[in-house]
Amino acid sequence: xxxxxxRLTNLARAEDRFAAPHAELRNLQVEAMxxxxxxxxxxxKLLAFRASEADLDAIRSLxxxxxxxxxxxxxxxxxERFLTDGKWDRLGKWLGTISPYPIxxxxxxxxxxxxxxxxxxxxxxxxxxxxxxxTGKSAMLIASERDLDWSRTxxxxxxxxxxxxxxxxxxxxxxxxxxxxxxKNSTIRDAQAAAFGDPRFEPFRLPVPxxxxxxLTKMVVLRKAMAEGTARPEEIADFEATSKEREATLEKAYxxxxxxxxxxxxDKLFIASQWNALYTVAKLVREMGYxxxxxxxxxxxxxxxxxxxxxxxxxxxxxxxxxxxIPANREFQNYSMQELxxxxxxxxxxxxxxxxxxxxxxxxxxxxxALLAHGDGEIEGRAGFFDLALDGRWGGVxxxxxxxxxxxxxxxxxxxxxxxxxxxxxxxxKGDDKIGCAGTVDAYVRGLA
Amino acid sequence: xxxxxxxxxVIRVDHFVRGKVVPGGAVEYRSRDLGVAFAxxxxxLDELVTPRSELPPLLDVxxxxxxxxxxxxxxxxxxxENVYLQEALEHIVATNPLPxxxxxxxxxxxxxxxxxxxxxxxxxTNFANAAALDGWVERxxxxxxxxxxxxxxxxxxxxxxxxxxTGCISSxxxxxxxxxxxxxxxxxSDPFTCVAMLRTMAEVDPDHPVVQSMSAVYWRGGxxxxxxxxxxxxxxxxxxxxxxxxxINNVIQYLGPGLQMVSFDPKTxxxxxxxxxFASDAVIDEIAEAAATDVAVFNQEACLASRFLFVEGDRDGxxxxxxxxxxxxxxxxxxxxxxxxPLPAETREEIEMLQLMDDDYKVWGKTDGRxxxxxxxxxxxxxxxxxxxNVVHVDSLxxxxxxxxxxTQTIGMYPPETKQAMxxxxxxxxxxxxxxxxxxxxxxxxxxxxxxxxLQRFVHWMSDEDA
Numbered sequence: 029x030x031x032x033x034x035r036l037t038n039l040a041r042a043e044d045r046f047a048a049p050h051a052e053l054r055n056l057q058v059e060a061m062x063x064x065x066x067x068x069x070x071x072x073k074l075l076a077f078r079a080s081e082a083d084l085d086a087i088r089s090l091x092x093x094x095x096x097x098x099x100x101x102x103x104x105x106x107x108e109r110f111l112t113d114g115k116w117d118r119l120g121k122w123l124g125t126i127s128p129y130p131i132x133x134x135x136x137x138x139x140x141x142x143x144x145x146x147x148x149x150x151x152x153x154x155x156x157x158x159x160x161x162x163t164g165k166s167a168m169l170i171a172s173e174r175d176l177d178w179s180r181t182x183x184x185x186x187x188x189x190x191x192x193x194x195x196x197x198x199x200x201x202x203x204x205x206x207x208x209x210x211x212k213n214s215t216i217r218d219a220q221a222a223a224f225g226d227p228r229f230e231p232f233r234l235p236v237p238x239x240x241x242x243x244l245t246k247m248v249v250l251r252k253a254m255a256e257g258t259a260r261p262e263e264i265a266d267f268e269a270t271s272k273e274r275e276a277t278l279e280k281a282y283x284x285x286x287x288x289x290x291x292x293x294x295d296k297l298f299i300a301s302q303w304n305a306l307y308t309v310a311k312l313v314r315e316m317g318y319x320x321x322x323x324x325x326x327x328x329x330x331x332x333x334x335x336x337x338x339x340x341x342x343x344x345x346x347x348x349x350x351x352x353x354i355p356a357n358r359e360f361q362n363y364s365m366q367e368l369x370x371x372x373x374x375x376x377x378x379x380x381x382x383x384x385x386x387x388x389x390x391x392x393x394x395x396x397x398a399l400l401a402h403g404d405g406e407i408e409g410r411a412g413f414f415d416l417a418l419d420g421r422w423g424g425v426x427x428x429x430x431x432x433x434x435x436x437x438x439x440x441x442x443x444x445x446x447x448x449x450x451x452x453x454x455x456x457x458k459g460d461d462k463i464g465c466a467g468t469v470d471a472y473v474r475g476l477a
Numbered sequence: 478x479x480x481x482x483x484x485x486x487v488i489r490v491d492h493f494v495r496g497k498v499v500p501g502g503a504v505e506y507r508s509r510d511l512g513v514a515f516a517x518x519x520x521x522l523d524e525l526v527t528p529r530s531e532l533p534p535l536l537d538v539x540x541x542x543x544x545x546x547x548x549x550x551x552x553x554x555x556x557x558e559n560v561y562l563q564e565a566l567e568h569i570v571a572t573n574p575l576p577x578x579x580x581x582x583x584x585x586x587x588x589x590x591x592x593x594x595x596x597x598x599x600x601x602t603n604f605a606n607a608a609a610l611d612g613w614v615e616r617x618x619x620x621x622x623x624x625x626x627x628x629x630x631x632x633x634x635x636x637x638x639x640x641x642x643t644g645c646i647s648s649x650x651x652x653x654x655x656x657x658x659x660x661x662x663x664x665x666s667d668p669f670t671c672v673a674m675l676r677t678m679a680e681v682d683p684d685h686p687v688v689q690s691m692s693a694v695y696w697r698g699g700x701x702x703x704x705x706x707x708x709x710x711x712x713x714x715x716x717x718x719x720x721x722x723x724x725i726n727n728v729i730q731y732l733g734p735g736l737q738m739v740s741f742d743p744k745t746x747x748x749x750x751x752x753x754x755f756a757s758d759a760v761i762d763e764i765a766e767a768a769a770t771d772v773a774v775f776n777q778e779a780c781l782a783s784r785f786l787f788v789e790g791d792r793d794g795x796x797x798x799x800x801x802x803x804x805x806x807x808x809x810x811x812x813x814x815x816x817x818x819p820l821p822a823e824t825r826e827e828i829e830m831l832q833l834m835d836d837d838y839k840v841w842g843k844t845d846g847r848x849x850x851x852x853x854x855x856x857x858x859x860x861x862x863x864x865x866x867n868v869v870h871v872d873s874l875x876x877x878x879x880x881x882x883x884x885t886q887t888i889g890m891y892p893p894e895t896k897q898a899m900x901x902x903x904x905x906x907x908x909x910x911x912x913x914x915x916x917x918x919x920x921x922x923x924x925x926x927x928x929x930x931x932l933q934r935f936v937h938w939m940s941d942e943d944a
Contacts, residue, residue: 074830074833099826101827105826107831109858165858
C-alpha cells in the first residue's frame with residue numbers, strides 16, 4: 029500500500045486522476061499531510077515555530093492544518109538588506125529556516141552577486157527559484173532534485189490533460205516569451221521540449237540575453253538607493269539607458285520570432301509564452317501578412333503567468349488563437365503558483381481548474397486563518413493548498429487569491445474538486461481610498477515601477 | 478469574501494452642501510479599512526461649484542469676525558452635549574481602526590483647535606501683513622512705484638485624511654481663515670466628522686458666510702466621473718491633499734495651469750536617543766515613558782508617531798530600555814489604547830522570521846497590538862505599525878542621519894540639546910521638525926506644516942499696480 033503520501037502522489041500517472049470525489053480522498057489527504065508534518069516538523073524551523081504557536085503535535089483534520097499553511101509572503105520574509113548589501117551568509121541562514129534539508133555551507137567571501145550565490149547553492153543540490161519582483165522583494169523558493177523531477181512529469185501531464193495534446197515528440201517548439209532564468213523554469217522548458225518536441229528541430233528561444241534574478245535584483249537595489257537619496261543622477265540615467273537598450277533588443281527579438289514562426293507555418297507547432305509576448309508576436313505575424321489558415325491546423329500554445337499588468341485589448345486570447353490557428357479544443361489554461369509544485373489544469377468540458385488528489389484544497393476566510401465549512405457544493409474564499417508532492421520545502425501555502433472551489437462533480441464528468449475560472453487577487457480588490465498623513469518614503473520614488 | 482451578510486445595517490452618510498444638509502441613503506459604498514457599508518446621497522456636481530461670477534461669501538467678512546465665529550462654534554464642540562458629534566462617534570467606531578476611547582478623547586479636545594490665540598497665531602506666522610486678508614494693502618517699491626495687494630479668497634478642494642477624525646477641524650479653520658470657498662472630500666474611514674462639525678456650525682448661525690462657504694461630501698477616491706469633472710481651474714484654484722500613492726497620483730493627473738496642489742505628504746517619524754538616556758534606571762524609566770508616548774500616539778496611525786528609535790549607548794541599558802518601552806506601550810493613554818489592532822499578516826511573518834534567525838535581533842512583546850519592541854542594528858524593512866517600535870542600536874547618532882530622508886517628519890530627541898547640534902544636518906537630509914523626546918504631539922502654536930506655511934500658499938495673491 030505504501031504511505032498515504034505515496035498512494036496519493038502515485039495517482040499522478042493515472043488517466044482518471046481527477047475523477048475521485050473529494051469526500052473519498054479527504055481522510056487519506058489528512059493522513060498524508062500528517063505524514064509530511066511528522067517528518068518535517070523538526071526539520072523546517074518555521075514549521076516548528078508555527079506548530080508550537082498553535083500547540084499542535086499532529087494534523088488530525090483539515091482544521092489542524094490551517095495554522096500550518098505558510099502565507100505566500102513567508103518565502104520573502106528575509107530582510108531586504110541581506111540582498112541589497114550582499115549578506116550571503118545571512119541570506120543562507122534565512123533559507124535554512126524554511127528548508128527541510130540543511131543548506132550546506134558554501135564559501136561566500138567572494139560571491140559577486142545574487143546569481144553567483146544561487147549558482148553555488150545549486151551546485152550543492154539546493155535549487156532556489158526566485159520570483160521576478162522588481163519593486164518588491166523576490167520570493168525565494170527552495171526546491172530539491174526530487175521536486176525538479178516531479179515538475180518534469182507534472183508539467184507534461186498537466187498540459188497534455190488540459191489541451192488534449194499527446195506527448196508524441198512531433199511538434200516544433202517555439203519559446204517566444206522572455207522568461208527569467210530559474211531552475212524551475214528551465215526544468216519545465218526542457219521537459220516540454222523532450223515530451224512534445226520533434227527531435228529533428230532545435231527548439232526556438234527568443235534571442236535575448238538571459239534575464240537573471242540578479243539583474244532584476246539590481247533594480248530592487250537601485251530603487252532602495254533612490255528612496256534613500258543615495259543614488260546618483262548618473263546612476264539613474266545609466267540604468268534607464270540600459271533598460272531602453274533591453275527593450276529595443278526585445279522588440280527586435282519579437283520580430284525574429286514572428287519571422288521564424290512564419291517560416292515554420294507548415295509544421296505542427298508548440299508555442300510557449302506569456303500572454304503579452306504572444307499578443308505582440310501575433311500582431312507582428314499579422315502585420316507581415318499571415319494568420320489562421322496559413323498555419324498548421326493542430327497547433328497548440330502553453331501560456332504561463334498572468335497578465336502582469338500588461339494592457340491588452342479584450343479579445344487578446346481570440347486574437348492569438350486565430351493568428352496561430354489554435355483549434356478551439358486545444359485551448360489550455362493552468363492554475364498554479366510558484367509556491368506549489370503541481371499544476372491544476374482547466375478542463376475543456378466544464379472550463380474549471382481541477383485539483384489533483386495530491387493537492388489538498390482549503391477554502392479559507394479572507395484573513396486566511398480559519399477554514400470555511402466545506403460541504404459538497406461551491407464555496408468562495410481565500411485559497412489555501414497543501415501540495416503533498418513537495419519535498420524541498422513545506423507544501424502548505426495560503427495564497428493571495430479569491431477563488432470559488434466546488435467540491436461536487438464538474439460538468440466535464442470528473443468528480444474531484446474544481447475551481448471556477450474567475451480567480452482574482454485580493455490585492456486587486458482593494459480600493460485606493462486610503463488617505464492618511466502617515467506613510468513611507470516609497471511614495472517619493474518615481475520610475476522603476 | 479464569502480461571508481458578506483447582506484442584511485447588515487448600512488450606515489447613512491449625510492452630505493453638507495453650502496450650508497444645507499443633504500440626507501444620505503442613495504449610493505452605497507464600503508469603508509476601506511474595515512469594510513463597513515455606508516450610503517451617501519447622489520452628488521449634484523453643480524451644487525459643489527460656485528461660479529466665478531459670484532464673489533466669495535466671506536470676502537467682506539473680517540478675519541476677527543471669522544475667528545470669533547470659529548471660537549463660538551468651538552464652544553459647541555462638547556461631546557456630552559453635541560448630538561452631531563455623538564452620532565459621528567458611534568459611526569466612526571464602525572469604520573475607523575481607532576478605538577472608541579481615543580476618538581472620544583480626540584472629540585473632547587476638538588475645542589483646542591479653535592481658540593482665539595491659536596487661530597490668530599497661525600494668521601500671524603503665515604502672513605507678513607495679515608491686513609491683506611481683510612482688504613487691499615498699499616505698497617511702494619524702491620523706485621517709488623505704488624501698488625496694492627490682496628490675499629484674495631481661493632476656491633479649494635480639501636482631500637481630508639482618514640487617520641485622525643479631528644484633522645478636519647484644522648482644515649475647516651484653515652479654509653475659513655483664508656475666506657475660501659471650500660469642498661471637503663471626506664475619507665471612507667470617516668465620512669462623518671466633517672459633516673458633524675459643519676452642522677454644529679450651522680446651528681450657531683445657518684446664514685453665516687463661513688457656513689455658506691463649506692461643503693463636505695464623500696465619493697470614492699479616483700471616481701473619474703466626479704474628479705474629471707470637478708478638478709478644473711475654472712472651478713477651483715487649489716487642491717489640498719494628504720497622503721501619497723494612489724490618492725496623490727489621482728489628483729496629479731488633473732493638475733495644470735491654474736489648478737495647483739498643496740500636498741501634505743505621507744510621513745514617517747523617528748526618535749534619537751543619546752548615551753545619556755541609558756545612564757541610570759531612573760533615566761531609562763523616564764525616556765521609556767517619553768518614547769512610548771511618541772510611538773503610541775493615535776495607536777501609531779499618525780505621521781508624527783515615532784516608528785524607528787535610533788539609540789546610542791550602553792547595550793545593557795538599551796536592552797533595559799526596550800523592556801521598559803514595551804511595558805509602557807501597553808499603557809492606556811488619552812490618545813492610545815492598551816491594545817491597537819494586531820499587526821498585519823506580512824509584518825507578523827517578517828517578525829516571526831527575525832525571531833527564528835535568533836542572534837542579531839531581540840524582540841519584546843507580541844504581535845497582538847499591545848506593544849512590540851524589536852532591537853536591531855539596522856532599521857527593519859517593514860513599516861512598523863500598531864504600536865511597534867524598532868529600536869536601532871547605532872555606534873553614534875551621527876550614523877543615524879543617513880536613515881533620515883525626504884519622508885522624515887518629526888524627530889524626537891534626547892537629550893534636548895541634541896536638537897541644536899544636529900538640526901541643520903537633519904534638515905538637509907529632509908526632516909521637518911525636531912522636538913523633545915515625548916513631545917511629538919505637542920506643538921508650538923502657528924508653526925509650519927510639512928516645511929511650509931500653508932495659508933499663504935492657499936490664497937490668490939492679487940496685485941493692483943500703478944507703476
